[in-house]
Amino acid sequence: MSEAAPIRPIPADQVGEWAYEADVVVAGFGVAGAAAAVGAAQSGADVLVLERTGGWGGAAAMAGGFIYMGGGTPVQKACGFEDSVDDMKAFMKAALGPGTDDAKIDVYCEGSVDHYHWLADECGVPFKMSFWGEPGWEPPADDGLQYSGGENSAPFSTTIRPAPRGHIPQMQNKRESAERGGGYMLMKPLTDKAAELGVRSEYDMRVQALIVDADGRVVGLRAKQYGKDVDVRARRGVVLATGSFAYNNQMLESFAPKMVNRPAASIEEHDGRAIQMAQAIGADLAHMDAAEVAYFCDPQLFTRGILVNGRGQRYINEDTYPGRVGQATLYENQNQSFVVIDEAAYEEGASRPTATPELRHRPTWVAETVEELEAEMGLPAGALQSTVEVYNRHAEQGVDPLFGKKAEWVKPIGTPIAAIDMRGLTGGFTLGGLRTSVDSEVLHVTGDPIPGLFAAGRCTAGVCAGGYASGASLGDGSFFGRRAGISAAKN
Amino acid sequence: MSEAAPIRPIPADQVGEWAYEADVVVAGFGVAGAAAAVGAAQSGADVLVLERTGGWGGAAAMAGGFIYMGGGTPVQKACGFEDSVDDMKAFMKAALGPGTDDAKIDVYCEGSVDHYHWLADECGVPFKMSFWGEPGWEPPADDGLQYSGGENSAPFSTTIRPAPRGHIPQMQNKRESAERGGGYMLMKPLTDKAAELGVRSEYDMRVQALIVDADGRVVGLRAKQYGKDVDVRARRGVVLATGSFAYNNQMLESFAPKMVNRPAASIEEHDGRAIQMAQAIGADLAHMDAAEVAYFCDPQLFTRGILVNGRGQRYINEDTYPGRVGQATLYENQNQSFVVIDEAAYEEGASRPTATPELRHRPTWVAETVEELEAEMGLPAGALQSTVEVYNRHAEQGVDPLFGKKAEWVKPIGTPIAAIDMRGLTGGFTLGGLRTSVDSEVLHVTGDPIPGLFAAGRCTAGVCAGGYASGASLGDGSFFGRRAGISAAKN
Structure with missing residues (x-):
């Protein structure tokens, strides 16, 4: 653990020389850091961002670019969707917990x-007023809105009025270049805005420890820059x-062992x-086991078929948000999953637009009957046949009483029939981290804010607990992030 | 959070007067504290135990009394079971993870x-050399050994030689009095031994904060005794x-939200x-989401029937350790569960000895056919029928290819047929806590031991991660606990 030693806080009176200085110092130039920098600068602070890599962006710049917003944004309205703050609250509390x-x-x-207007109007993040309504991880082109949490599917749609809230900055044919995807089109304007506001940045800055004064207030950071402590x-x-x-x-083993060696949509700097630097001064944690799972x-494809676990049983409505499928697969079904789909449905699905052609797997097994497919998959006799039989029996009436899949996706499964072996094919990033207040103050285990310390983004436990x-x-x-910057600037 | 403030460490130079003093100070007089006290005293230390309630015992004294031991203990040998250290390791790593x-x-x-001999020979914990082999949470009488983790069931029994390792101190007709149960019969000898070794104890001592010297070494504790800080x-x-x-x-909401308002086999002092007092000086945590779930x-009863989830699907081999059933129910099946059993099997099960007659529920629904039962349970048509049909088809051959239930418990389910509504009927205690070394040193987030601080028992992450x-x-x-006492004494 020799590399870990600098995690301990450094007393301010042991600092010889301050290599850099600012009102607000932000560690990390991904989305939370960029938003914090802009928020702090807009509040009148002199801001310095320390970034470990050679440039701004973080994982955000490589992401598809979804930003979860609602309650009646201009994009929602332009696309004809009604939403309210209360519906949004109800959905998030139901879907992101317990x-x-x-x-x-x-x-x-x-x-x-307000956040939408800040992003769009103040920071210049472009949103196209168009909606993508087909199944998919992301829109295949540059649409600005999509259902992104299962709002319009069971179990939520029966009790909470659904609205799509996944807003995507307008991309420029993202398949051509990572520098034109939705995440990039969020980060470019945000960091341009930061620069316009006079935010400074230093690169190759690997944060090591917090610097704390005699009263326990955080007054700075030690970082390694080009191999030297500053x-x-x-x-x-x-x-x-x-x-x-x-x-x-090591942290995954301790807190989220199912995610060991399974990172996705993350960068190695994560x-x-x-988190540990703040733990070392008594910061509290939350939801360390939670993860986004793709x-x-x-x-x-799979919306048009059924998903079964390692025992041939269905375990979720296939028309829900695919991230819910990932979580249910990894956390509740031993990461064992198969897509079962008939030839006609496969061909139809494969002919539709998609943002992820690399995930359009070919069938692993193809058979003339369910019985034969079941045997090829190595399932016990009757396990898959009974699943398909019960599904089809109700599908003939256009319903899915087990999971409430929407009628438009409920169709008896015919033959020839195929299965895609999806065992183990999940991955993602952790959602747990520092416990923070609504003003992005890092909370001590006593529940009190730690003076001078703020945090946002995926080093914190944010709006997600389990879902x-x-x-x-x-x-x-x-x-x-924006609130962290504002809070720090006003501190 | 006003009550939380004292969690912060207190600098030793702010202590006016030491109300008590000892070489080793142990907080808590449950099993870990008692073992620590004995271990420390046997190592020559002067020991003081601080207990929050009015007497020794903790949750342990009220527990059934299982102690997981193996590798060839005298009880295992007397009962005719072979075990090895390697088999025990393999099982624990497989069953208690990931x-x-x-x-x-x-x-x-x-x-x-060695631990067995320490408990039995040095501390005088009585063990009867007899084995209880029927399904049950605990032996109904005073037997000293039982399978207590699913060692002899799928999936473990196929790859790891099984041996029972649940050792129970000999109880004295536990149903008559809590003061004669297995847990009591562990705690009484341990605390007697502590007293014999000169261990002192103070009661009504509610620990508040650690006292730390200028070098970061833990040198004491502040506690509230009869309302006064000492x-x-x-x-x-x-x-x-x-x-x-x-x-x-609040900790459950943050770390193990499925366990909120679901404590069992715990005491309110938990x-x-x-954990928070140690977090406040940078102690690391592990497995905060994990829980024992009964x-x-x-x-x-249920070993003789089948267990189905809220969709009428089987989800586990019914002959496994019932704690695995609890975890699978709460964590993987939305806490939705039913026992489905035919009349003959119910009557047979209900006529067998049990330690938990209060858990011998009467059927919630009884029916002449599976179809009728399924309707009464509110399950979609075919959901339960197909489950029973597939189970019975294989049970006629004496096998359970889906889950590998042992042949002796595999029997086709006939009629009349009943179901017990078990939805929501789980509970237990948390398994996560402070990260400690093999010598029970509390580890800082750097990975280094915190000088002067040791911990054991359920305020630590012990041998269990998820299982x-x-x-x-x-x-x-x-x-x-014993190792914590020895480490502290030698410190």
């Missing part, structure tokens, strides 16, 4: 339309925004260091 | 026979042994305070 931080969700939802003074506050711990296997198959919706990470990263 | 602390399991298994000096070390956080709803039904076996808590509490 154990959600309801105060955090409340301010997030109440401030969501101390950075924060006159008003430090904002931690360095991402998840998806690449720290090593949990900032199911690596094209929803255009997930696409856009929740860029959503709470940008929303609570 | 994410087990393998170094901890290694020393635990390698020292298990400072207690530990010349060599402090041992935290105050139990789980099963009664701290408020997580000691399924509140008599295994004599559980009965006896693992009294097992690792006593094993690592």
